Structures are given as structure tokens and as C-alpha cells.
Amino acid sequence: MNIAELLNIKYPIIQGGMARISRGKLAAAVSNAGGLGLVGTGGLFTDEFIKEYEIAKELIDDDKYFGVNLVLIEPDREEKLEFIKNSDVKFVTISGGNPAKYVPILKEAGKTVYCLIGNSKMAKKCEDLGADGVILEGLEAGGHLSKATSMASLIPTIKATKLPVVAAGGYADGAQVLAAQVMGAAGVQMGTRFLVADECEVHDGYKEAIIEAKEYETDITGTLAGDPVRQIANDMTKQSLEYEKRGANEEEFIKLYTGTLKRAVFEGDRKTGSMMAGTSIGLVDEKQSVAEIFEELKEEYNKALEDIEKAKKFF
Numbered sequence: 001m002n003i004a005e006l007l008n009i010k011y012p013i014i015q016g017g018m019a020r021i022s023r024g025k026l027a028a029a030v031s032n033a034g035g036l037g038l039v040g041t042g043g044l045f046t047d048e049f050i051k052e053y054e055i056a057k058e059l060i061d062d063d064k065y066f067g068v069n070l071v072l073i074e075p076d077r078e079e080k081l082e083f084i085k086n087s088d089v090k091f092v093t094i095s096g097g098n099p100a101k102y103v104p105i106l107k108e109a110g111k112t113v114y115c116l117i118g119n120s121k122m123a124k125k126c127e128d129l130g131a132d133g134v135i136l137e138g139l140e141a142g143g144h145l146s147k148a149t150s151m152a153s154l155i156p157t158i159k160a161t162k163l164p165v166v167a168a169g170g171y172a173d174g175a176q177v178l179a180a181q182v183m184g185a186a187g188v189q190m191g192t193r194f195l196v197a198d199e200c201e202v203h204d205g206y207k208e209a210i211i212e213a214k215e216y217e218t219d220i221t222g223t224l225a226g227d228p229v230r231q232i233a234n235d236m237t238k239q240s241l242e243y244e245k246r247g248a249n250e251e252e253f254i255k256l257y258t259g260t261l262k263r264a265v266f267e268g269d270r271k272t273g274s275m276m277a278g279t280s281i282g283l284v285d286e287k288q289s290v291a292e293i294f295e296e297l298k299e300e301y302n303k304a305l306e307d308i309e310k311a312k313k314f315f
Helices: 024-032 046-059 077-086 102-108 120-129 150-160 174-182 204-212 235-246 250-257 260-267 279-283 290-314
Strands: 013-015 038-040 067-071 091-095 112-117 133-137 165-168 187-190 218-221 229-232
Touching: 013 024, 024 038, 024 046, 024 290, 038 046, 046 077, 067 077, 077 102, 091 102, 102 112, 102 120, 112 120, 120 133, 120 150, 133 150, 150 165, 174 187, 174 290, 204 260, 218 235, 229 235, 235 250
Parallel strands: 013 187, 038 067, 067 091, 091 112, 112 133, 133 165, 165 187
Antiparallel strands: 218 229
16 A cells, blocks of 8 residues: 555655644645645644635635645644534544544545554454544654654555554654565655754754754653653653653642643744654754755665665675
């Protein structure tokens, strides 16, 4: 299976539904370039999400389409669900909660639904719910993540379900797209690579932090609380890890985290902002347009194909 064929897009790449980041301009640019862009609900009030959805509709080419990501941990998820259900959007990803209630509702509304999952057990449950596909997000991902790595979990997940499995977490290079396909993935989801796109409306300070960071310069906070999040290492993440070690109370964590994502996205605060990013930051080294990113991904993919042909004689 290949999502390029299944979803009628040029390249088997879905743009991640990053909180506060996956807005209309970026989603339209990704879809126009041949991938599948998503407008995310995460970190946005319902009216803000609808505004970004309308921006994407204005910018999308006539022969292309974009999708949305519905985040279930948000208090206004039912309002957003109602809008999505009655909109002309065709593709929806579900993340951040139990999709059991939401998959049937969206399917009844005629949507193609992919669930963001963290392991093979969850993939089978989503298949039983009637989902059209799953996105396996591993430990390498930026933001909220699962326990197992995407590569180690990929084959077990593919074996556990008949649904197409999209690999996510740590993917930012065309060679990785090919590697995921060789392992049986239907495609990949990318987030961090698109964070530095010209069409991504985050502060330049955030983009520069990603470009300058090495693959090992991230921290995972919130593990003890059962809500692990990967971010670029900075003063805030170090303080958070210190809080976890000494067993700080909930009030201290709330005070520490309040406004951190907003400061990262809109102010470029590299010291106390929550700059969510995956381990693929080591592969991202310049600002580019979305179209340029796809051209580079294509070149990397084809180069990897050539390398495989050369390596055949060794097997």
C-alpha cells in the first residue's frame, strides 16, 4: 500500500498536525507541492482553527486538497468536531486521546480517517473501529510521543493490522522515506522538516534553533507524569527535568509550562519557550520554501534508490 495512491497525492508524505504551528498557509503549501498538508486544531480556539481552515481553502490549488488534525485532549474538541463533520474536508487525523467515539462519527460524515498511534495494539483497535489508516508515531518524534522507536515498532505494527501504516517520528530525509517504504510503510508523516519552511508561521528564533541544534540536543520532559514531550533542550526543559527529579507539585509545573509554546512559536524564546522538535533536527540545516523541501526530498529519495542498486551485489 502507498498513501500517494490511496489518498491521490503526488508524494507519500503527510505534514504533521503540530500544535499552534500547522496553520492554513503551511497546509496549503504542502498540499500544493504534492504532499498532504494538515491544518491542526491543537493550541487553537475553535474560531482560530476555522480561520486557518478558511486560509488554507483560499490558498489551495483547484486540483489539490488538505486535511485537518483533530486533537482530543482539548476542551473544545466537540465544537471542532462539529465543524469538521459538516465541512468539505475529506481527510482527518485523530490524535491526543481515545478515538473510539470519534472514528464512527467522522466515517459517517464521509471522511477518510487516520488515527495517530504509538504501538501495534492500538493499530488493531483502530482497525476494529473502522479507521482507514494509522500513523505510527515513535519515540523520535517532536512533541507528544510514544515509548517505542518508530523503526522498531513499524514492522510489528504492519503485521498487526490490514490498514495502511504511515511511519512518523524522526523522518526528515528522502532516504528515510524510502527506508520506511522498504520496511512496509505506506508513507511517512513529517513535522520538524516543515518547521523551517518559509510558509511555516513560527518565529525565526524557533527556526534558527532547529537549524543550529544537533540530533542529540533534545530533552524528553513529562515522563514521570505519563505525558512525555520531546523539545529542543534549553533552560526550561532542564528546569522541568529538575522538577521531576525532586517531585515538584502540580502547581509548580503549571507555572513553569504556562505560555511556553506560545513564547516559542510567536516570540522565538529559545531559553524558556517549548520548542517542540524531533530528533530529525540533525538533518534540518536551512530555511527553504515547501516546494524546495519537496525537491530536496525527491533528490534524496532517488539517490537512495541508486545506492540500493549499487549495494545489491553484496547480498
